[in-house]
Amino acid sequence: MTSGRTRLLRDMVRIRVVEETLADHYRDEQEMRTPTHFSIGQEATAVGVCAATDTRDWVYTAHRSHAPYLAKGGDLKAMVAELYGKQAGCSHGRGGSIHLIDRAAGFAGSAAILGEMIPVAVGTAWAFARGGEARAAVTFFGDGATEEGVFAESLNLAAVRRAPVLFVCENNLYSISSPIGARQPAGPTIRDRAEAAGVTAVQVDGNDVFAVHEAARTALRHCREGSGPYLLELATYRWREHVGPGFDHGDGQGYRPAAETEAWIARCPIVRAADVLREQDPGIDRTVAEWRALFGDEIRGAIAYAKEQPFPDVAALLDGAYQPVPR
Amino acid sequence: MTSGRTRLLRDMVRIRVVEETLADHYRDEQEMRTPTHFSIGQEATAVGVCAATDTRDWVYTAHRSHAPYLAKGGDLKAMVAELYGKQAGCSHGRGGSIHLIDRAAGFAGSAAILGEMIPVAVGTAWAFARGGEARAAVTFFGDGATEEGVFAESLNLAAVRRAPVLFVCENNLYSISSPIGARQPAGPTIRDRAEAAGVTAVQVDGNDVFAVHEAARTALRHCREGSGPYLLELATYRWREHVGPGFDHGDGQGYRPAAETEAWIARCPIVRAADVLREQDPGIDRTVAEWRALFGDEIRGAIAYAKEQPFPDVAALLDGAYQPVPR
Amino acid sequence: MRTLTYWQAISEATVQCMAADESIFIAGEGVDDIKGTFGTTKEAFARFGPNRVIDVPNSENATAGFAVGAAAGGMRPLLIHTRADFMFLALDPLVNLAAKWRYMYGGDKGGVPVVTRGVVGRGWGQGATHSQSPHATFAHYAGLHVAAPASPADAKGLLVQALTGDTPVVLVENRNLYPLTGEVPAEASGIPFGVGRIARRGGDVTVVATSLMVHEAERAAGQLAERGISVEVVDVRSLRPLDDRIICESVAKTGRLVVADTSWARYGFSAEVAAVVAENIPEALTAPVRRLALPDSPAPVSWPLEEAFHPGAGGIVEACLRLCGQAPGELPALADVAAGFQGPY
Amino acid sequence: MRTLTYWQAISEATVQCMAADESIFIAGEGVDDIKGTFGTTKEAFARFGPNRVIDVPNSENATAGFAVGAAAGGMRPLLIHTRADFMFLALDPLVNLAAKWRYMYGGDKGGVPVVTRGVVGRGWGQGATHSQSPHATFAHYAGLHVAAPASPADAKGLLVQALTGDTPVVLVENRNLYPLTGEVPAEASGIPFGVGRIARRGGDVTVVATSLMVHEAERAAGQLAERGISVEVVDVRSLRPLDDRIICESVAKTGRLVVADTSWARYGFSAEVAAVVAENIPEALTAPVRRLALPDSPAPVSWPLEEAFHPGAGGIVEACLRLCGQAPGELPALADVAAGFQGPY
Ligand SMILES: Cc1ncc(C[n+]2csc(CCOP(=O)(O)OP(=O)(O)O)c2C)c(N)n1
Ligand SMILES: Cc1ncc(C[n+]2csc(CCOP(=O)(O)OP(=O)(O)O)c2C)c(N)n1
Ligand SMILES: [Mg+2]
Numbered sequence A, B: 001m002t003s004g005r006t007r008l009l010r011d012m013v014r015i016r017v018v019e020e021t022l023a024d025h026y027r028d029e030q031e032m033r034t035p036t037h038f039s040i041g042q043e044a045t046a047v048g049v050c051a052a053t054d055t056r057d058w059v060y061t062a063h064r065s066h067a068p069y070l071a072k073g074g075d076l077k078a079m080v081a082e083l084y085g086k087q088a089g090c091s092h093g094r095g096g097s098i099h100l101i102d103r104a105a106g107f108a109g110s111a112a113i114l115g116e117m118i119p120v121a122v123g124t125a126w127a128f129a130r131g132g133e134a135r136a137a138v139t140f141f142g143d144g145a146t147e148e149g150v151f152a153e154s155l156n157l158a159a160v161r162r163a164p165v166l167f168v169c170e171n172n173l174y175s176i177s178s179p180i181g182a183r184q185p186a187g188p189t190i191r192d193r194a195e196a197a198g199v200t201a202v203q204v205d206g207n208d209v210f211a212v213h214e215a216a217r218t219a220l221r222h223c224r225e226g227s228g229p230y231l232l233e234l235a236t237y238r239w240r241e242h243v244g245p246g247f248d249h250g251d252g253q254g255y256r257p258a259a260e261t262e263a264w265i266a267r268c269p270i271v272r273a274a275d276v277l278r279e280q281d282p283g284i285d286r287t288v289a290e291w292r293a294l295f296g297d298e299i300r301g302a303i304a305y306a307k308e309q310p311f312p313d314v315a316a317l318l319d320g321a322y323q324p325v326p327r
Numbered sequence C, D: 001m002r003t004l005t006y007w008q009a010i011s012e013a014t015v016q017c018m019a020a021d022e023s024i025f026i027a028g029e030g031v032d033d034i035k036g037t038f039g040t041t042k043e044a045f046a047r048f049g050p051n052r053v054i055d056v057p058n059s060e061n062a063t064a065g066f067a068v069g070a071a072a073g074g075m076r077p078l079l080i081h082t083r084a085d086f087m088f089l090a091l092d093p094l095v096n097l098a099a100k101w102r103y104m105y106g107g108d109k110g111g112v113p114v115v116t117r118g119v120v121g122r123g124w125g126q127g128a129t130h131s132q133s134p135h136a137t138f139a140h141y142a143g144l145h146v147a148a149p150a151s152p153a154d155a156k157g158l159l160v161q162a163l164t165g166d167t168p169v170v171l172v173e174n175r176n177l178y179p180l181t182g183e184v185p186a187e188a189s190g191i192p193f194g195v196g197r198i199a200r201r202g203g204d205v206t207v208v209a210t211s212l213m214v215h216e217a218e219r220a221a222g223q224l225a226e227r228g229i230s231v232e233v234v235d236v237r238s239l240r241p242l243d244d245r246i247i248c249e250s251v252a253k254t255g256r257l258v259v260a261d262t263s264w265a266r267y268g269f270s271a272e273v274a275a276v277v278a279e280n281i282p283e284a285l286t287a288p289v290r291r292l293a294l295p296d297s298p299a300p301v302s303w304p305l306e307e308a309f310h311p312g313a314g315g316i317v318e319a320c321l322r323l324c325g326q327a328p329g330e331l332p333a334l335a336d337v338a339a340g341f342q343g344p345y
């Protein structure tokens, strides 16, 4: 059995291996015809938060969806099949990378319009509370999404209704190629804006999975106790390009200084977690290597599975647009 | 000659007399067929701020537009004619009470969709600054409008672009019949939200015209000096119903405790300003009475004028929908 | 059968559905106000209180998103906008999310049955941004149902249908219909979307209309009967789905079509109805289709302009006369709809 | 004449207009990015720098309102959305304010010439919220001009017209057109809104189309010529104002009409074009109008579904054959538009 902390590391390694493998296939095959936003480098936010939820809590995300989906326990094969556009996909090929869902796991949906899922989580959280259930709804979004008016509207609505919603901002400093400094004034933080809207909020090192996890546990307890909404602002960084499988620092695209990216890569959440665990468990590196092999097999198996699966039936193109009418 | 402070009182008296007279005619005649939001009781905000602007600054407002329009020097006859739907109206009967404009006076427009004019002022301010001019744009809105996402978006945009815009929130505690406590959480204020967005902000007693004026002068200096946007949160109260000429406290509508309304009426900005000025000028009450008579004549004259004016020509119904095409 | 006003019918549908289904709640700006949204939410608030009839901040976008999330979590939200013009601020969550939810998650995870009531129509010089009827904008997008009940019975039946289905629905209600009376069944039974009704039978001209325009068409038909012209009035009731069949059957019979709407002609309801005929039975037309809709400008305020701007029975009469080859001539004046106005706005 | 790609033509129009008029500036998310909005803003950024090519926060509503205010203050904003789907968040300031500004302030205080470019069209499994074409939504509202250039020359001319006029304009650009080449005049001269063009002459069937669909119609016409059917392709260029005359003249000649669009049929472009014919020359139709548009579901992602979902030359060929009473039979397959895709998305 792995301890709680080891489990956090393992979940990060799994996501890393899955995403790196997917990125390679994505690039080499050109068969996953769906714009895909990898979380490589940002695994600690998804894992730290989702490990603090229980299955009955619901998680919503924006476009950068794979990591929270997997961290929440979403079905890997169904996700991969979705990327390949297959009927076996979690959204039967209708949604793609940006529209993942696994209700059994409590992954309630992802969507690609910035900010769109933020009020949705408030509504779900409010519905939970109204039903008298100690459940929370969680919504992941980026720093860029906080510029959408709906973010401020949602904070206020959550605060005034005391909805048990956890807002998780993965602040990776960029919105596509725009640095945060070009989009938000220096000085006040996203945490500050949440507090000014009446939402309890903290900033946490988003590449420290243990710190994220602790903060998320505190936050979710707060939500479940009926103390109202909570926001975590998690500082992190994506390693790859905004959308697609490549790296884009130092390739002439130049919106991110290569030194900056490298410094963040050096702050790899997996390496850092392993560094911490090594003190208790000197064999951790071997364990990580074993996991890499294990999860490598798992994702290759899922890819093989997905490729074998049939595409949706074109005759069913319209199915699901509307509730089937009983005749 | 009246001193600067006396002038503030006089402008408030003028607006009060104009609006009270209009309200009577509105109710009795049913000829001004345009939904009308009176500022009776809120005159200090409009007068204190607008007196601190100069003609080259532009003022935008929401639906509660008469007081800022008049305080900014908007043409009275053109406003009244607009309320009567006449061709001589400032918007030629196309706009009504909620769409006033007097560009010569620097009153740049009012609009009835909550929050809509907030980013507009940011854009104008930015255009001024870009042209190298030490001009500011001012935008008036209520506490209710701050719940619209566009308010937060506009604060951020103004801050990041350092636009010389003055945001003026007339916090009268209600949005139609909804008290602020039902719409915003207790604790943080609108001022706090502005600061968290990087906008310098202060709270001021909005029924103290001298305090408002001082604050507005400071704010506009800040804007003109290129120090970025500024927000004034002004506590005030409307005496009449949200829209229309009547009183609505203690009439069974009951959304506002009668005692609350009466306490605010007791804090009348005109009475308070006269109390202050009386110390220097014991004859102030007679002066006010003279103004009342003077402005009574002025508004009655404007009403008589407006009624005589012709309606727009129905054949010109479509004029102005599009730029005339030269043929 | 009992007679209710349009607003009473809406209120009754709401209260009956809420009593039957705990998961229904109302959310909107001022829905708990003493005036109760033209009376329609007053009884619901009195019976179910502020936990189920919820005043919300002035945040149309987040409120609609909130409703989507509540619906995903098993609730049934009924959103209300006292002016449908405010719904542009809620368009993204309704069109980009609610309408697509069921489909983009694969079709088998359920829908998000968010029901939105938007009040449309001219008032008392409400002007350009408070009297629009954006039904065509919503009806363009697959995934929604859009309806515009004209009668008290339909106002009840279509709302019941919306509150018991699993599809996001937009209902537009012309404010001038609220005082209208009509027979309304006591029980809460739904009227399916996509089934129009013949509001009046006739053989010479078909007028296809929706919402308030159905009544204007009926008023026009009354006048035209005196001139010997028999008008069939088709009330489509819902815009999406649209009952193509009832439109085509009527036009197949009359050979003449007038479409009357409270929004602009271009890309609007009147375009779609004309297209349905052109697509199915163009050969039946013995005369060109006439569209009676808003002239191509924003809504003015000044009342003579407002009178000229908004389409009504007079315009329908004229269009029908022309289609039947008669000169308009003198027509009895029709009453000013806002006469004696005392509020609310 | 020189040949440019569609994106180069847009870039050239932008740069020429900005050089001639100091008051023009570009604002949009990432417009200063190295990729330069499919190349269209790259040269402008290189020449005019970050004071005139402005990256903005992800705030579509405030950015549009900001543009209105800048325009009121004498500037000429050119807003860009890399997906027109995001424009729903800017609908309020564009439709409720910019479109109505001139009129609701009396018609004589000037307009607010905010020009918005929205990128539409299918990509690489972009799905339900990244491949919509909301032109009909904007074109429904009086006060705006809405255009959808199909050729590089029109992309230039219509943008020049927008940037020199005093009316708010929405331009939709199908992303699949960017690589297309064509002759483009060197000077910056405007093409008036409301004037269509005959993209191909023919006598048997009229296909009215816009944007990408003009090319699909031309591809279809090529195939149909081999089957002995002569197709006239009408490119309306702008949706509001719409060139009714060119549509009617063509249909008067051919008697048969297919309308092809990249959005849904209901209340869309295809509805309006059919209505124009039904309203003006129904007697000219020798067969029912056919609409080729999106099927009534949101856009799917999976590529076989996406292929089936998006209308193209194949569907136009089939519709024309049916209208001319021929069986579809075997048709040569048309190339997959996304074949060999390597990004950007
Ligand atoms: C309303 C809207 N505007 C713009 C976009 C285009 N867009 C997609 S992702 C993205 C960047 C978002 O940045 P952030 O929220 O920080 O998330 P990150 O990609 O950094 O994880 C943008 C601008 C969008 N999808 N929706
Ligand atoms: C977007 C939008 N939502 C709702 C309304 C309806 N409405 C008009 S005025 C008003 C109250 C606004 O309150 P506040 O901003 O505080 O201004 P006040 O009337 O108190 O001066 C509301 C809700 C509107 N006009 N626009
Ligand atoms: Mg980011």
Ligand SMILES: [Mg+2]
Binding pocket: B142, B143, B144, B170, B171, B172, B173, B174, B175, B176
């Ligand atoms: Mg207020």
